[in-house]
Structure formats: structure tokens, C-alpha cells
Amino acid sequence: MITILKIKKQIKNNPILLYMKGSPKSPSCGFSAKAAQTLCSCGEKFAYVDVLQNLDIKKELPKYANWPTFPQLWINGVLIGGCDIITDMFIKGDLQLLIKKTINNYYKNY
Numbered sequence: 803m804i805t806i807l808k809i810k811k812q813i814k815n816n817p818i819l820l821y822m823k824g825s826p827k828s829p830s831c832g833f834s835a836k837a838a839q840t841l842c843s844c845g846e847k848f849a850y851v852d853v854l855q856n857l858d859i860k861k862e863l864p865k866y867a868n869w870p871t872f873p874q875l876w877i878n879g880v881l882i883g884g885c886d887i888i889t890d891m892f893i894k895g896d897l898q899l900l901i902k903k904t905i906n907n908y909y910k911n912y
Contacts, residue, residue: 805858809866813876816849817908818901821863822873823854830854833885837873840892844901877904 813819818841824830826838830852841848853860853872864870867881875882877900882888891897 805862806866809859809863812849812851813879816876817878817904818846818848819876820848820850820873821853821859821876822850823852825852826850831872833871834873837875837885837888840888840897841875841901843892844898846901846905848901877901878907 820826820837820841822829822834822838824834826842829835829838838850851859853863860872863872863874867874869881869884871884873884873888875884875888882891882900888897891900
């Protein structure tokens with residue numbers, strides 16, 4: 803239960819959050835590398851959680867999200883999806899628009 807509360811807090815406090823294996827500068831799997839690189843290409847800062855360093859989150863997040871794999875991208879508290887969805891949205895231009903809108907709204911409220 804404590805882990806679920808931690809996950810909810812991370813998702814709430816970070817408008818763009820990537821749960822991944824490794825870090826954007828040192829990813830530990832190809833899917834996480836591609837997802838992080840795609841997000842970096844959007845030009846905005848994003849938070850990340852290395853699930854390999856947070857085994858409680860690695861275990862509980864798939865159940866909470868009803869999404870079995872990593873990476874997982876969350877924007878505005880909503881699960882967007884994994885690497886394939888992130889890449890597809892980027893190719894279509896939808897990811898850039900969603901991120902820009904999210905960042906604009908986030909800073910407007912502060």
C-alpha cells in the first residue's frame with residue numbers, strides 16, 4: 803500500500819513522468835532508451851523513475867497501471883503507454899502537442 807501511495811504521489815507531482823529501466827543518460831534496455839530519446843526530442847524536461855533502482859515500484863506499478871511492461875509514460879496523471887505508443891505519437895506529432903500543452907498548463911497554474 804505504501805508503494806501505491808508513492809506511485810500516486812510521483813504521478814501527481816510530475817506532469818511528464820517516465821517509468822523506465824535505467825536513466826535517460828544511461829538506459830538499461832532498448833525500449834527505455836528509445837522512449838527517453840523520443841521524449842528528449844520533444845525539447846521539454848521530464849521526470850523519470852528507474853524501476854531497476856526501485857524494485858517495489860517495478861513490482862507494483864504494472865498492477866496499478868494495468869500495463870505489464872516498461873517503459874511507461876504518464877502525462878497529466880494519465881498513462882499514455884509504452885515505447886511503441888510513444889514513438890507512434892511522436893511520428894504523428896501528437897506527442898509534441900500533448901507535451902507542449904501540458905507544460906504550458908503546468909506553468910500557467912504556478
